[in-house]
Amino acid sequence: MDELQKKIASLDKDRIPVHVAMIMDGNGRWAKRQGFERSDGHAEGVSTVHRVTKMSSDLGIKYLTLYAFSTENWNRPQAEVDTLMYLIGWAIERELPELLENNVRIHLLGDIERIPEEPRKRLFYARDTTAHCTGLQLNMCLSYSSRWEITEAARQLARMAAEGKINPDEISEQVFSNHLTTAGIPDPDLLIRTGGEERISNYLLWQIAYSELYFTPVLWPDFSNEEYVDAILDFQNRERRFGKTSEQVQNNE
Numbered sequence: 138m139d140e141l142q143k144k145i146a147s148l149d150k151d152r153i154p155v156h157v158a159m160i161m162d163g164n165g166r167w168a169k170r171q172g173f174e175r176s177d178g179h180a181e182g183v184s185t186v187h188r189v190t191k192m193s194s195d196l197g198i199k200y201l202t203l204y205a206f207s208t209e210n211w212n213r214p215q216a217e218v219d220t221l222m223y224l225i226g227w228a229i230e231r232e233l234p235e236l237l238e239n240n241v242r243i244h245l246l247g248d249i250e251r252i253p254e255e256p257r258k259r260l261f262y263a264r265d266t267t268a269h270c271t272g273l274q275l276n277m278c279l280s281y282s283s284r285w286e287i288t289e290a291a292r293q294l295a296r297m298a299a300e301g302k303i304n305p306d307e308i309s310e311q312v313f314s315n316h317l318t319t320a321g322i323p324d325p326d327l328l329i330r331t332g333g334e335e336r337i338s339n340y341l342l343w344q345i346a347y348s349e350l351y352f353t354p355v356l357w358p359d360f361s362n363e364e365y366v367d368a369i370l371d372f373q374n375r376e377r378r379f380g381k382t383s384e385q386v387q388n389n390e
């Protein structure tokens with residue numbers, strides 16, 4: 138048994154996180170360290186996306202949510218934006234057969250209409266072609282930011298209230314959640330950020346209220362399956378209290 142297999146065997150199979158969210162940071166620095174262009178770092182990052190998707194599927198994780206392109210990323214140099222858009226379209230098309238083989242369903246979160254037509258068509262095609270899949274759901278956040286999403290939800294609800302379709306007193310946390318792009322998806326149990334920064338960067342702010350956060354200095358292209366399993370082992374060693382006391386949690390109250 139190699140190191141990875143030993144680590145996987147030591148996981149508590151009854152406490153695999155249902156939903157893992159990831160901030161894939163460090164592609165640019167990885168490329169710079171190798172003397173490459175930033176775009177080479179993003180291309181290498183796609184291999185990590187492939188790896189973590191397969192691993193998540195093999196471990197029985199139900200939802201994997203990846204921050205592939207933020208609303209703020211539109212402000213990067215145009216050449217880098219173009220490369221990322223090209224890569225996303227190319228990668229989704231290339232990966233589609235294997236996604237289908239592994240029963241992975243693609244779901245898109247964000248202001249997808251802002252994505253250029255060519256990659257957008259490929260993304261919609263992958264989403265529609267995998268719609269019947271019942272294994273891992275891969276949520277790709279594209280042109281996504283949490284404040285954008287929360288503002289959109291507020292706007293929708295305000296419009297409904299103005300039209301008399303909803304009573305403002307009926308707007309509960311549950312109703313609000315149902316107007317977020319993640320409606321119907323359970324909140325992440327674990328959020329992993331690679332690349333050494335310890336911040337949330339406008340990602341799933343509402344949804345991570347009780348998520349366990351895991352930060353690693355490893356740059357995204359170097360994020361290996363071993364490191365992924367380490368993050369899950371770390372998660373399994375934490376006590377999730379959701380505001381209760383340790384005694385209440387241990388007594389299953």
Ligand code: FPP
Nearest residue numbers: 161162163164165166182183186205225228
């Ligand atoms: C952050 O690294 C990474 C991104 C902005 C893009 C992540 C996208 C990919 C890995 C490709 C996505 C493809 C699919 C199919 C989902 P950075 O450029 O901010 O790195 P730095 O902090 O070192 O500069």
